[in-house]
Amino acid sequence: MSNDASPFSLLLELYPAPQMSQALSKDRLVEHWTAFEHALAGAQARLGIISPADAEQIRSISAESINQEDLWETSKNVGYPILSLVRQIAGQLPDGPDGRVHFGTTTQDVMDTAQALQLRDARDILAAQVSRIGDGLTRLVAKHSKTAMPGRTHGQQAVPTTFGAHLAPLLGELSRTRSRLHVCREAAATVSLYGAGGTSAALGSQVREIRSLMAEELGLHSDDVSWHTARDRVVEVAQVCMILAGTCARLARNVIDLSRSEIAEVFEAAGNHRGASSTMPQKANPILSEGIIGMSAIIGPLTASLGRTMEMPQERSAGEWQIEWHVIPQVLQLTSSTMAAAEELLDGIRIDDQAMAKNLTVDGGLIMAEASMIGLADELGREHAHDIVYAAAQAVRSTGTDLATAIGAQLEASGNAGRVTIPGPEDYLGEAAQMCESAIGAWAETGGA
Structure with a gap:
């Protein structure tokens, strides 16, 4: 049985991202805190605010030397972890550099x-x-x-x-x-x-x-x-x-x-x-x-x-x-x-x-209704063409006939008899292919981001 008493996330167990988990770990966070104190001491030494010797000793204290059990327990009382961190770093230093840790910051x-x-x-x-x-x-x-x-x-x-x-x-x-x-x-x-x-x-x-x-x-x-x-x-x-x-x-x-x-x-x-x-x-x-x-x-x-x-x-x-x-x-x-x-x-x-x-042919081919309406619009006007195809669509669903036959019947009934040609789905794709090219090009352009 596991001794880990922390809350268990079934989501993160089933869908892990270990690299991110490592980047967000407690150990990594303590390393970042320690790195701040190292960088502060190094910068202050370069500018003559603290001595290079003091900075060198501060920078010698590694994150691994921090007692995390004590760090987290003390933090519960303080409300924040940095006081404990600073005192642990200072506590490993001799007089002098111990008073230069965390100098001027918060x-x-x-x-x-x-x-x-x-x-x-x-x-x-x-x-x-x-x-x-x-x-x-x-x-x-x-x-x-x-x-x-x-x-x-x-x-x-x-x-x-x-x-x-x-x-x-x-x-x-x-x-x-x-x-x-x-x-x-x-x-x-x-x-x-x-x-x-x-x-x-x-x-x-x-x-x-x-x-x-x-x-x-x-x-x-x-x-x-x-x-x-x-x-x-x-x-x-x-x-x-x-x-x-x-x-x-x-x-x-x-x-x-x-x-x-x-x-x-x-x-x-x-x-x-x-x-x-x-x-x-x-x-x-x-x-x-x-x-x-x-x-x-x-x-x-x-x-x-x-x-x-x-x-x-x-x-x-x-x-x-x-x-x-x-x-x-x-x-x-x-x-x-x-x-x-x-x-x-x-x-x-x-x-x-x-x-x-296969799915392009279900529902009596009604997926081509807009194409049929657009094809009739030049001759009949868009609204009339819409009404013709709308009525035809209702007939397709109620009688099981195909779209071309239903449109032909509606045209004849309205006094506009004529041959109806409905394009195939592959001929009514608009700029689909060009859209794909544009999306691929845009992705390539962000490659250096």
């Missing part, structure tokens, strides 16, 4: 900088996942740019489209979000060093140089305006995650819908007992798609809760900051898990183009 500086490092690393993980998903979509869009299938609106057949054109909007959305992800990563990866009230008073006249040197060492950006209470950049990262998860959820929703027994055009990967039911032997449930939708549905409300962080009063939070402590790791982990599932889904997706072709 808890939020350490924690916000660590979060900036987390967001930077998380963005890189997500960006790699976006690239793999986009590449998978690109291959499908290119392969199926001319694979005709029923287009559906309001859950019903509408006009013909292609499977490539069906996926192209997803690829376009992903291209835009890859750019968004790049922008928010650059903004959020910003060092914090502003002291107790955001004025940097305790850090002295060289604070801007200290901040810049720290940013250089940590691989972050520097901003000379405090962001202790300005949380827009953090919120933006979560919003981009929500958009990414939403894109994956739409893909998953369409796979579920198109894998219905009555449609049977698209399926998840096959496998022994994959998606099996405990009681219905015939079932092969779309388990990846279901997980994607479930996780995406959680990310939205979590992200919405971050709106409260924008309310931070005066110069420091009065409880709003704590929202981030729980929500940001959850959003990042769930987003990465969602995308890992979407990547697996695309890798194993199965397309039945014969079923797509």
